[in-house]
Amino acid sequence: MAAAARGSLSLATGDPAPPEVARTAVVEDPASLAAGVKVEHGAFVAAGADLAEGVYVGPGAVVEAGVRVGAGTRLLAGTVLRRGVEVGARCVVGPYAVLGGEPMDTAFRGEDSRVVIEDDVQVREFVTVHRATGEGAVTRVGAGTLLMSYAHVSHNCDVGRGCVITTCVQLGGHTQVGDRANVGSGSLLHQFCRVGAYAMFGAASAANQDVLPFAMARGNPARHYRLNAVGLRRAGFAGERYRHLEAALRAVRRRDMAALEELATVSQDAAEMLAFVRTSKRGVARFVTGGG
Secondary structure: OOOOOOOOOOHHHOOOOOOEEOOOOEEOOHHHEOOOOEEOOOOEEOOOOEEOOOOEEOOOOEEOOOOEEOOOOEEOOOOEEOOOEEEOOOOEEOOOOEEEEOOOOOOOOOOOOEEEEOOOOEEOOOOEEEOOOOOOOEEEEOOOOEEOOOOEEOOOOEEOOOOEEOOOOEEOOOOEEOOOOEEOOOOEEOOOOEEOOOOEEOOOOEEOOEEOOOEEEEOOOOEEEEEOHHHHHHOOOOHHHHHHHHHHHHHHHOOOHHHHHHHHOOOHHHHHHHHHHHOOOOOEOOEOOOOO
16 A cells, blocks of 8 residues: 655655655554654554654554654554544554543543653553543653553553553553653552652552652552662762752651751752652551561
């Protein structure tokens, strides 16, 4: 099946190749394909989808109307992108991931909402990311994040940049995960819970309250242990900056808000922790006691 590229020129000029569509693929509007797009056998691309230069659509993949896919992104075999999905550049999605499914939320009434996957995100096999509830609302996954196999990102979630959401994690509706946080395999987050930036939430854990930024928590129900020492040092936290965070976490553990407020005047990280505590709606998870 031949298809013309938007604005593409002859290969003899050295410009990007025209789109390539396999004979058994269905592309409802071939003119919508940018230069260098490749659509494999059995794939379906609806009219109104927007595929940027160099996008790869694998065998059996489905791209619905209104979907936008950034340059160089690869949609692997069996992947489904439903309406309302926007995927950034250089992402890898699948195989058999589903983005943009309707939210599993009794408040949803079919309103227009979106899923936004930012640049350089990896979405591995059998991951599901659902559209948001609420007119114009967004479920978002930040740039450079890795969603491992079988993870589920529910409606209205906001996952930060550079996060690692490991295998079989289940994020309840409206949960928030801060930049560069790590959520361990098989973990569960209750609706509206938050995991702060640079936190480590241990495998097979369950949280019904917020997990502090920069901290390590695990268990069911989750309890804070200490700073995420390994993760912070890998990220370059050291010296006085690290010591300020140690003092800030001790202040939260003692419920000494005056001490935390004082630290916040000299440490941006402590200020972030203070703001996180002050804005918690479900409360902050407790700390382990004794030898726990």
